[in-house]
Amino acid sequence: xxxxLLLTASSLAAAGVxxxxxxxxxxxxxxxxSPNAPRVHATSKRTLTSYGPFILPASKGGxxxxxxxxxMGDSTLGGTSFMLNMEKGICSDKTNGPCTVFGGNVSVYxxxxxxxxxxxxxxxxxxxxxxxxxxxxxxxxxxxxPTRAGMSVSGFGGTGFVGVGEDSGEEPVLYTQRDGQSKAxxxxxxxxxFMANVVLVNYNKEQKSVTVKYDLExxxxxxxxxxxxxxxxxxxxxxxxxxxxxxxxxANSTSGKFTFLEDGVxxxxxxxxxxxxxxxAMYVNNKPACASKATYGGKESTTEVGGxxxxxxxxxxxxxxxxxxxxxxQMHLVVEYDLKAHPLRKSADxxxxxxxxGMMSVTFASSxxxx
Ligand SMILES: [Cu+2]
Numbered sequence: 449x450x451x452x453l454l455l456t457a458s459s460l461a462a463a464g465v466x467x468x469x470x471x472x473x474x475x476x477x478x479x480x481x482s483p484n485a486p487r488v489h490a491t492s493k494r495t496l497t498s499y500g501p502f503i504l505p506a507s508k509g510g511x512x513x514x515x516x517x518x519x520m521g522d523s524t525l526g527g528t529s530f531m532l533n534m535e536k537g538i539c540s541d542k543t544n545g546p547c548t549v550f551g552g553n554v555s556v557y558x559x560x561x562x563x564x565x566x567x568x569x570x571x572x573x574x575x576x577x578x579x580x581x582x583x584x585x586x587x588x589x590x591x592x593x594p595t596r597a598g599m600s601v602s603g604f605g606g607t608g609f610v611g612v613g614e615d616s617g618e619e620p621v622l623y624t625q626r627d628g629q630s631k632a633x634x635x636x637x638x639x640x641x642f643m644a645n646v647v648l649v650n651y652n653k654e655q656k657s658v659t660v661k662y663d664l665e666x667x668x669x670x671x672x673x674x675x676x677x678x679x680x681x682x683x684x685x686x687x688x689x690x691x692x693x694x695x696x697x698x699a700n701s702t703s704g705k706f707t708f709l710e711d712g713v714x715x716x717x718x719x720x721x722x723x724x725x726x727x728x729a730m731y732v733n734n735k736p737a738c739a740s741k742a743t744y745g746g747k748e749s750t751t752e753v754g755g756x757x758x759x760x761x762x763x764x765x766x767x768x769x770x771x772x773x774x775x776x777x778q779m780h781l782v783v784e785y786d787l788k789a790h791p792l793r794k795s796a797d798x799x800x801x802x803x804x805x806g807m808m809s810v811t812f813a814s815s816x817x818x819x
Pocket of ligand 1 (some may be wrong): 573613720721722766805
């Protein structure tokens, strides 16, 4: 466990996440049927799994409120970090699995069952889930190193699972095609152990207790092809990791090359950005494959911080597959930030957020049955 935690801390540091001190230990609370219909396959199950409570300290502008993140003042920049061990709750309340997950997203709720959004002063800094048991081979190489297997930012020595930031909105991470034309999905074996790194921000002057809910669409039967997701970041590219930003308008940063290590198909992809970002474009063999674009604001994602209106990034559009891939194909990302259109997120005491990100979450199935 110690090794896992160390890996986690260094991976997050590499990804530019500000870690803050860990708090109490949230636990599995409940698994219930979702009131909403499945999103991809009408015959799937859709469930809500709750973990909690997550106690978020009050925001105190200026003085560090319970671990302000490397002495950067208020806790609203770095947020509060939790390590969640998930022994059960993924498709079952007795254990995890067995099931094929087609997609899922995670949201935060107050104890009275109301959704906790940026409009309520609650912001999802990061939520990265790892299937610690599943050892999947990575289909992309390390950046600019075509012969070495790459790493998912959400891997942590296992396999990355449903992860979100505030930019994921209500739309799920997909492990299959969005149009329902593929039965491929992410296979969770019985008793797989999951872990999540949950980083939440509380802008309120009072402590808040919240619950995190995984909204998963799944089937109990094994998939015809077991899909894998990788979350790759421009920060993984030696010498190309810094993201350019300009107060006067759009600025682009181009990643190095990630090489596909096997034949297969991209079933879905979606970018991850922080406030300030406008799009992540994906290129395959130097040709544009798609662009995942940011949307800002909306009722749940607009509020005020320090007297200034703040419309946070509320969703990223999908790159829909299938995109056929041959071994040796190369992918790169072009990340665009536009601080004129969208300012950086601010802490309650007025500091700009640092460590912005430019990532792409890619869901892949090999043409062989990788199962
Ligand atoms: Cu991020």
